[in-house]
Amino acid sequence: MSLFSLHDVRKTYRVGSVETHALRGVNLEIAQGEFTAIAGPSGSGKSTLLHLMGALDHPDGGEIRLGDERIDQLSRRDAAHMRLARLGFVFQAYNLIPVLSAVENAGFVLELRGVSKTERIERARQALDWLGMADLADRMPNQLSGGQQQRVAVARAIAGNPDIVLADEPTANLDSATGQQLIDLMRNLNEEHGVTFVFSTHDPRLLSHVRRIVRLEDGRVVNDDANAS
Amino acid sequence: MQLVISLAWRNVWRHRRRSLVTGGAVGVVVFLSVVYFSFGGAAENSLYQRLTEAAGHVQVLQDGWRDAGTFEQTLITDADAVRSTAEDLAATHFEAPLVVGVLEVPVLLSGIERSRGLALRGQDWPELAQQRSLVGGTLDGRFVSGPGELVLGASLARALDVGIGDDVYAYTPTGRGFGAAIFTLVGTVDLADGTTEGSTAWTLLEDTQILAAPGAVQRFDVHGTTLLHIADDEVSEDLASALGNALPNLEASTWLTLNPGTARLLETLDPLLFAVSIMFFILAGLLVLNTVYLSVMERIKEFGVIHALGAGDRRVLSMIATESVLMCTTGAVLGTVAGLAVVAIYADGLVIPGLVEYYAAFGMNPVFYLSIEPQQLLFAVAFAFVTAVAAALWPAWIASRLEPVEAMRFQA
Numbered sequence: 001m002s003l004f005s006l007h008d009v010r011k012t013y014r015v016g017s018v019e020t021h022a023l024r025g026v027n028l029e030i031a032q033g034e035f036t037a038i039a040g041p042s043g044s045g046k047s048t049l050l051h052l053m054g055a056l057d058h059p060d061g062g063e064i065r066l067g068d069e070r071i072d073q074l075s076r077r078d079a080a081h082m083r084l085a086r087l088g089f090v091f092q093a094y095n096l097i098p099v100l101s102a103v104e105n106a107g108f109v110l111e112l113r114g115v116s117k118t119e120r121i122e123r124a125r126q127a128l129d130w131l132g133m134a135d136l137a138d139r140m141p142n143q144l145s146g147g148q149q150q151r152v153a154v155a156r157a158i159a160g161n162p163d164i165v166l167a168d169e170p171t172a173n174l175d176s177a178t179g180q181q182l183i184d185l186m187r188n189l190n191e192e193h194g195v196t197f198v199f200s201t202h203d204p205r206l207l208s209h210v211r212r213i214v215r216l217e218d219g220r221v222v223n224d225d226a227n228a229s
Numbered sequence: 230m231q232l233v234i235s236l237a238w239r240n241v242w243r244h245r246r247r248s249l250v251t252g253g254a255v256g257v258v259v260f261l262s263v264v265y266f267s268f269g270g271a272a273e274n275s276l277y278q279r280l281t282e283a284a285g286h287v288q289v290l291q292d293g294w295r296d297a298g299t300f301e302q303t304l305i306t307d308a309d310a311v312r313s314t315a316e317d318l319a320a321t322h323f324e325a326p327l328v329v330g331v332l333e334v335p336v337l338l339s340g341i342e343r344s345r346g347l348a349l350r351g352q353d354w355p356e357l358a359q360q361r362s363l364v365g366g367t368l369d370g371r372f373v374s375g376p377g378e379l380v381l382g383a384s385l386a387r388a389l390d391v392g393i394g395d396d397v398y399a400y401t402p403t404g405r406g407f408g409a410a411i412f413t414l415v416g417t418v419d420l421a422d423g424t425t426e427g428s429t430a431w432t433l434l435e436d437t438q439i440l441a442a443p444g445a446v447q448r449f450d451v452h453g454t455t456l457l458h459i460a461d462d463e464v465s466e467d468l469a470s471a472l473g474n475a476l477p478n479l480e481a482s483t484w485l486t487l488n489p490g491t492a493r494l495l496e497t498l499d500p501l502l503f504a505v506s507i508m509f510f511i512l513a514g515l516l517v518l519n520t521v522y523l524s525v526m527e528r529i530k531e532f533g534v535i536h537a538l539g540a541g542d543r544r545v546l547s548m549i550a551t552e553s554v555l556m557c558t559t560g561a562v563l564g565t566v567a568g569l570a571v572v573a574i575y576a577d578g579l580v581i582p583g584l585v586e587y588y589a590a591f592g593m594n595p596v597f598y599l600s601i602e603p604q605q606l607l608f609a610v611a612f613a614f615v616t617a618v619a620a621a622l623w624p625a626w627i628a629s630r631l632e633p634v635e636a637m638r639f640q641a
Contacts, residue, residue: 051634054537056537056633056634057634076542077541077542080536080539080540080541080542081539081541082539083537083538083539084538084539084540085539087539089537089538091534091537091637095530095531095534095637097236097531097534097535098243098531099236099239099240099243100232100236100239104232104235104236107232108232108538109538109539111232111233112538112539112540112544113539117231117232120232156538
């Protein structure tokens with residue numbers, strides 16, 4: 001059974017009388033343990049798709065399921081609960097909390113879940129260790145490079161052991177070498193610890209080691225290559 | 230939870246200067262409230278002291294004295310027995326009691342050529358009674374210490390054209406005494422209240438008794454000489470009640486009952502103090518609101534991320550309220566400590582030179598004994614807390630209702 005299931009998902013943005021069809025009937029299945037890239041040029045609907053999968057927005061039509069749970073029509077409160085319990089997020093601009101150290105940022109989701117301090121720190125340090133950030137755990141975000149900050153963001157996403165991590169253009173603010181390192185780290189997490197990843201990118205150079213590539217154009221899936229690498 | 234509080238504390242100090250100004254403003258308001266309440270308490274104490282110094286904490290009077298038609302009807306004729314009872318009961322209620330018998334006789338007081346009609350006050354004059362009667366005034370010469378001696382208000386002495394050492398004659402058409410007496414003027418008092426000074430004539434109780442009513446008094450003033458703060462005076466009412474029971478034919482009243490105007494003033498003073506203090510807090514609240522609002526606006530993206538990670542609306546709301554409460558509570562604690570330090574320093578008396586004459590003119594003690602009630606302190610701190618929460622509500626509500634995607638795209 002699929003972990004994520006999207007059926008005929010549509011989303012249209014309206015600004016005044018202008019309508020922009022961001023997604024035009026997307027069908028997609030994501031299985032547990034997959035490492036999937038959503039690729040496509042800017043404006044192809046990658047971010048919209050990830051936002052809908054993350055219950056950060058509602059589709060105009062179609063159905064999205066996470067396991068057995070339909071998540072496309074959740075209330076604001078239930079959507080927040082679901083995200084906290086089941087999803088991990090990585091954003092383009094790192095978006096760490098600037099007054100928290102790396103280990104505190106990594107443990108922030110656990111704090112929101114009410115996990116005890118001891119367990120929180122232990123799990124956050126372990127996640128940082130997996131990302132090669134153990135030595136920098138006590139640094140503040142402004143003492144870290146962009147690549148290091150994004151690794152902390154990935155640690156924050158995986159520390160809560162979510163069903164899936166959704167990463168929206170995680171390498172967009174990084175140079176290509178650092179971006180490639182981050183993708184490699186994510187892939188290692190996928191292979192060694194079974195973390196399911198779906199990430200979006202517009203940079204084809206980052207796709208060389210990705211198993212499955214879903215290509216979006218104009219809000220439609222134009223190619224779904226499950227054996228890309 | 231600990232991380233959330235730590236996060237809130239660090240966020241407070243992200244804009245150090247702004248938070249210092251805002252927290253400082255709350256601290257200043259709390260400090261001012263504490264000092265303001267303590268000055269209000271001092272004013273109440275001043276009124277209390279002035280009234281009780283002049284006429285005691287409890288008075289024993291003839292029953293129905295207010296409606297008495299004649300001098301005779303005001304007299305307590307078995308004065309010695311009543312004094313004994315009053316002294317016994319006062320000793321069980323007050324730490325350092327003083328019972329003063331008073332007999333005021335309407336007289337015509339004359340020098341060589343001039344005369345004035347007034348009430349000649351005869352009373353016991355132990356040293357404590359002398360001190361208490363002279364608060365805010367000065368004595369030229371000395372107090373009465375034996376029979377046939379008289380102290381006059383300085384302006385009255387001038388009106389009678391008599392000086393220290395001169396004879397002063399007293400005549401009274403009323404009572405059962407000799408009706409006339411010659412006194413020697415031994416001192417003059419300069420009182421702040423000119424009206425009182427112009428009608429002040431003091432002598433010994435036994436002299437007025439000989440003049441008009443042997444063995445009688447009109448009242449006993451019962452003083453608790455160590456009672457300086459109105460808040461500590463819970464015993465006057467009990468003593469009045471005990472005296473009323475022990476002396477069924479007489480009337481025992483507290484200083485508050487005898488001064489209904491003052492009682493009304495005291496009743497309105499506390500609400501007035503609280504109302505002004507609330508205005509202080511509202512002004513501080515606007516500053517806190519501005520600070521919290523700016524803080525939220527600067528962190529819209531951050532709150533978008535926190536929502537996206539799964540924080541509920543209430544959690545976000547409480548995070549911002551916590552920041553506001555921490556900022557205001559810090560200011561409130563510092564303000565309270567500073568305010569209490571001022572109160573502690575001046576609890577034993579503060580004289581403000583420029584105010585002495587004004588206070589004395591109103592018959593009040595020019596020494597401020599600063600004091601604050603626990604409930605007033607609680608009010609100041611609790612209101613700082615309420616201000617913090619109330620000021621944070623609107624910006625916190627804005628942050629709690631943010632749509633994560635829109636918030637993360639927000640450009641200030």
